[in-house]
Amino acid sequence: MEHYTMNLTLKVWRQKNRQEKGHFETYDMKDILSEMSFLEMFDVLNERLILENKEPVVFDQDCREGICGACSMYIDGRAHGPWQKNTVCQLHMRAYKDGDTIVVEPWRSAAFPIIKDLMVDRKAFDRIIEAGGFISVNTGNAVDANSTPVDRAKSEEAFDSATCIGCGACVAACPNSSAVLFVGAKISQLALLPQGDPERKARVINMVDQMDKEGFGNCGNIYNCEAECPKGISVENIARMNREYLGAFSSSEMQTRPNPAKHNGV
Amino acid sequence: MTWKQLLTSSLGKKYLMGATGFFLIIYLIVHASVNALIFYDDNGATFNVVAHFMLHNYFIRFLEIGLFAVFILHIVQGLMLWKQNTSARKINYYRQNFPREIKWYSRYMGWLGTFILLFLVLHLYNFWAGTKHELYFKGPSNDLYKEMKKVFTSPLLFTLYMLGLVSLLFHLLQGFQSAFQTFGINNRRWIPIVRRIGIFYSIIICIVFALMPIAFMAGWLQ
Ligand code: HEM
Ligand code: SF4
Numbered sequence: 267m268e269h270y271t272m273n274l275t276l277k278v279w280r281q282k283n284r285q286e287k288g289h290f291e292t293y294d295m296k297d298i299l300s301e302m303s304f305l306e307m308f309d310v311l312n313e314r315l316i317l318e319n320k321e322p323v324v325f326d327q328d329c330r331e332g333i334c335g336a337c338s339m340y341i342d343g344r345a346h347g348p349w350q351k352n353t354v355c356q357l358h359m360r361a362y363k364d365g366d367t368i369v370v371e372p373w374r375s376a377a378f379p380i381i382k383d384l385m386v387d388r389k390a391f392d393r394i395i396e397a398g399g400f401i402s403v404n405t406g407n408a409v410d411a412n413s414t415p416v417d418r419a420k421s422e423e424a425f426d427s428a429t430c431i432g433c434g435a436c437v438a439a440c441p442n443s444s445a446v447l448f449v450g451a452k453i454s455q456l457a458l459l460p461q462g463d464p465e466r467k468a469r470v471i472n473m474v475d476q477m478d479k480e481g482f483g484n485c486g487n488i489y490n491c492e493a494e495c496p497k498g499i500s501v502e503n504i505a506r507m508n509r510e511y512l513g514a515f516s517s518s519e520m521q522t523r524p525n526p527a528k529h530n531g532v
Numbered sequence: 533m534t535w536k537q538l539l540t541s542s543l544g545k546k547y548l549m550g551a552t553g554f555f556l557i558i559y560l561i562v563h564a565s566v567n568a569l570i571f572y573d574d575n576g577a578t579f580n581v582v583a584h585f586m587l588h589n590y591f592i593r594f595l596e597i598g599l600f601a602v603f604i605l606h607i608v609q610g611l612m613l614w615k616q617n618t619s620a621r622k623i624n625y626y627r628q629n630f631p632r633e634i635k636w637y638s639r640y641m642g643w644l645g646t647f648i649l650l651f652l653v654l655h656l657y658n659f660w661a662g663t664k665h666e667l668y669f670k671g672p673s674n675d676l677y678k679e680m681k682k683v684f685t686s687p688l689l690f691t692l693y694m695l696g697l698v699s700l701l702f703h704l705l706q707g708f709q710s711a712f713q714t715f716g717i718n719n720r721r722w723i724p725i726v727r728r729i730g731i732f733y734s735i736i737i738c739i740v741f742a743l744m745p746i747a748f749m750a751g752w753l754q
């Protein structure tokens with residue numbers, strides 16, 4: 267691949283804390299290498315800001331290999347930047363050319379309040395998982411791995427759903443700030459497997475309930491979530507959640523339990 | 533889980549939109565079919581017979597109440613969802629771009645619905661109010677075919693009807709497949725078929741409705 271350097275203009279959202287109004291700050295970036303990752307470019311910027319005795323730009327990151335879901339930047343109007351099925355940390359500067367202006371914003375959603383600059387609080391996702399995104403297993407001897415038969419095709423599908431890294435790009439990209447792609451994936455990965463079956467109905471009710479409490483918007487079936495998801499999670503997961511929820515409502519045991527216990531362990 | 537819990541949940545509200553949407557989709561087939569009787573070339577005689585029958589049949593009038601209820605549910609819920617969805621993002625993006633596969637009209641269901649609602653008010657005033665006046669206040673007997681001719685030969689009303697139909701077209705293009713997704717009918721086997729039927733339905737319905745004003749305006753129907 268051709269090696270080159272470029273000069274860029276960065277427009278970055280700066281916001282001191284949750285309450286402050288926030289604004290764009292413009293930075294001239296000189297001699298950025300085409301091999302750098304997008305976050306490495308931010309490292310360059312931050313080193314400079316520190317040397318200038320200024321506040322570095324705060325952003326989330328951890329693995330820098332596209333698997334943890336921490337990085338989160340809305341770049342030139344796209345979640346995780348211009349590349350499809352990609353995280354910011356895996357976006358490389360070869361996507362840009364000399365003279366480009368790049369606008370970087372945080373995830374914007376009332377349910378993801380800004381902590382500082384480009385870092386948002388995604389604990390709403392954790393609380394949704396706590397509401398039912400698990401299976402209850404008694405401790406004791408490990409069960410033999412093959413004691414529960416799993417259909418091969420279903421395990422593949424469950425795995426596809428399980429590749430969701432919880433980054434929140436779906437919420438950020440959704441015109442309605444809806445979290446249904448994330449929640450649909452988390453419900454699907456368990457609903458598809460026999461291990462997830464015992465708590466299946468209470469799970470979907472509790473997780474949707476928590477999702478609603480967090481203040482996400484409602485799904486409008488616009489499908490920008492799927493288009494922007496770094497893992498290509500399919501909106502079929504949303505459809506499955508819609509089925510699961512209606513199914514749980516329609517079952518008689520859920521009728522007799524108006525508020526299914528949060529931890530209905532075995 | 534109670535009914536209240538279902539219908540106040542985010543998914544429940546969508547089921548309500550989808551269910552009322554499905555009902556309206558079927559209603560439009562009936563509405564378009566009955567109105568298409570004006571194309572039966574007898575200066576509206578057949579059409580007026582059916583219109584008279586529908587106005588004076590108790591069963592149809594009972595169904596009409598249901599239709600109103602469904603419309604109101606769909607409209608009120610739709611507007612509430614729209615408001616809720618816009619307020620789920622307090623500060624908008626400075627820039628938000630959508631990839632090509634995202635249909636622009638899917639993001640404007642609230643606006644499209646509002647245009648349909650405005651059209652609906654006009655439409656009820658043009659065609660529905662008169663018949664009810666005749667029925668309940670012993671007003672003059674309505675010749676609906678003549679009414680149609682009067683309305684559709686007015687350039688202003690003709691234009692407003694066309695705009696209403698364009699809004700309906702895009703509302704349906706998104707709404708049809710959306711309602712299936714809402715009820716969980718989406719997988720690799722069925723969704724391509726549902727999508728095609730949705731496009732076919734939306735275009736046919738809007739063409740049939742559009743042909744009525746066009747036929748009067750162009751003088752094909754007298
Ligand atoms: C004959 C007229 C109409 C038909 C056939 C129709 C049909 C539909 C259908 C099938 C949907 C999809 C539901 C879903 O996603 O599950 C929908 C959504 C919607 N409709 Fe209508 N509709 C009509 C009139 C209206 C009117 C008058 C309004 C007034 C504001 C409206 C507002 C909406 C909104 C806001 C949505 C989006 C809901 C969402 O996805 O969050 N519609 N419509
Ligand atoms: S569904 Fe995709 S976009 Fe949403 S949180 Fe999971 S990985 Fe991120």
Ligand code: FES
Pocket residue numbers: 326327328329330331332333334335336337353354355356
């Ligand atoms: S930093 Fe882990 S996915 Fe980007």
